[in-house]
Amino acid sequence: MAGTAQYEELVRQFSAFGAVKREMNRIMPADCPSGSASVLTLLGRYGDLRMSRVAELLSVDLSVTSRHVAHLAERGWIERSPDPADKRSRILRLTPAGRIRLDELFRRTTRLLAERLGDWSDEEVGHLAQLMARLRDSFGECRTVPRPAPPPPEQTTRTPAST
Amino acid sequence: MAGTAQYEELVRQFSAFGAVKREMNRIMPADCPSGSASVLTLLGRYGDLRMSRVAELLSVDLSVTSRHVAHLAERGWIERSPDPADKRSRILRLTPAGRIRLDELFRRTTRLLAERLGDWSDEEVGHLAQLMARLRDSFGECRTVPRPAPPPPEQTTRTPAST
DNA sequence: TATTGTTATACTCTATAACTATA
DNA sequence: TATAGTTATAGAGTATAACAATA
Numbered sequence: 001m002a003g004t005a006q007y008e009e010l011v012r013q014f015s016a017f018g019a020v021k022r023e024m025n026r027i028m029p030a031d032c033p034s035g036s037a038s039v040l041t042l043l044g045r046y047g048d049l050r051m052s053r054v055a056e057l058l059s060v061d062l063s064v065t066s067r068h069v070a071h072l073a074e075r076g077w078i079e080r081s082p083d084p085a086d087k088r089s090r091i092l093r094l095t096p097a098g099r100i101r102l103d104e105l106f107r108r109t110t111r112l113l114a115e116r117l118g119d120w121s122d123e124e125v126g127h128l129a130q131l132m133a134r135l136r137d138s139f140g141e142c143r144t145v146p147r148p149a150p151p152p153p154e155q156t157t158r159t160p161a162s163t
Numbered sequence: 164m165a166g167t168a169q170y171e172e173l174v175r176q177f178s179a180f181g182a183v184k185r186e187m188n189r190i191m192p193a194d195c196p197s198g199s200a201s202v203l204t205l206l207g208r209y210g211d212l213r214m215s216r217v218a219e220l221l222s223v224d225l226s227v228t229s230r231h232v233a234h235l236a237e238r239g240w241i242e243r244s245p246d247p248a249d250k251r252s253r254i255l256r257l258t259p260a261g262r263i264r265l266d267e268l269f270r271r272t273t274r275l276l277a278e279r280l281g282d283w284s285d286e287e288v289g290h291l292a293q294l295m296a297r298l299r300d301s302f303g304e305c306r307t308v309p310r311p312a313p314p315p316p317e318q319t320t321r322t323p324a325s326t
Numbered sequence: 327t328a329t330t331g332t333t334a335t336a337c338t339c340t341a342t343a344a345c346t347a348t349a
Numbered sequence: 350t351a352t353a354g355t356t357a358t359a360g361a362g363t364a365t366a367a368c369a370a371t372a
Contacts, residue, residue: 007277018223045175088352109174125170196361224365251331
């Protein structure tokens with residue numbers, strides 16, 4: 001249990017993080033802003049997903065997901081197929097063009113991080129990622145959905161649709 | 164120097180951080196959204212500041228700062244006095260009402276963090292704050308200076324003046 | 327001519343609410 | 350009645366560009 005002075009410092013760092021995020025956004029191509037990119041990333045990692053699952057993983061409203069997904073589908077980067085098990089649902093899947101796009105985005109972000117974090121040790125990067133993951137868990141528990149349902153850390157390139 | 168797999172994981176965590184930020188924003192009072200609050204926080208920490216200095220510390224454009232500052236000044240939380248040394252500048256200062264407001268905001272954020280991070284150790288909180296501070300430094304170094312794209316070294320003729 | 331700050335405009339992300347179609 | 354998804358609307362944050370005043 002930490003003291004208020006530490007919390008204050010943490011809040012300051014949270015606020016300062018905005019600058020990092022903006023710089024990440026700036027390197028995104030105009031036709032694939034960060035919101036859409038995050039959906040693409042999720043599909044690349046977890047395989048086929050339903051809209052509602054994407055919204056849950058991103059911790060955003062379903063309406064937000066819907067917009068980003070429509071954006072991606074218009075450009076042919078993802079495909080929305082009806083779910084045979086539930087006709088209300090739609091299954092999202094990366095297309096080959098989407099995977100190419102995703103790889104390209106990945107190269108951009110990796111290059112930027114390599115530039116900026118060139119003097120960070122492997123351990124430091126891992127530690128930051130780990131603490132931020134825990135932070136998200138600590139915040140997510142009460143907000144997202146009753147079940148965080150941690151996805152298996154498998155190879156995820158071709159995970160078959162759950163269900 | 165970390166590998167691309169670690170960078171990929173870090174990018175994912177950066178994206179997930181949005182959920183934390185949104186929850187922090189949600190607890191802000193309607194008349195003092197996060198953008199304005201960050202200006203207030205800066206003044207509480209550093210004392211009197213010039214507009215341009217605030218913009219620099221927040222890593223946002225001066226026009227953005229101008230809007231947030233106007234918002235705060237309208238509500239009597241800060242005061243803009245002319246800088247006697249440079250009549251173009253304005254010095255920002257927290258008013259007593261502004262300090263009260265700031266304390267109240269501080270209580271809100273502290274309470275939220277105490278709820279969410281109740282099971283974090285003092286050391287973990289400190290470590291996260293430290294790593295995020297370093298992250299900001301790593302990103303900030305190349306950005307604070309407002310010319311990412313160096314203009315042509317020549318300046319004898321003014322090409323863009325066409326109309 | 328360069329810098330400080332203001333304002334107008336536009337774009338992205340987000341949530342809420344109303345709506346359709348399924349369950 | 351409840352859930353999955355779409356769409357319209359509104360609010361916040363930000364950047365760019367044009368502008369005013371001063372250095």
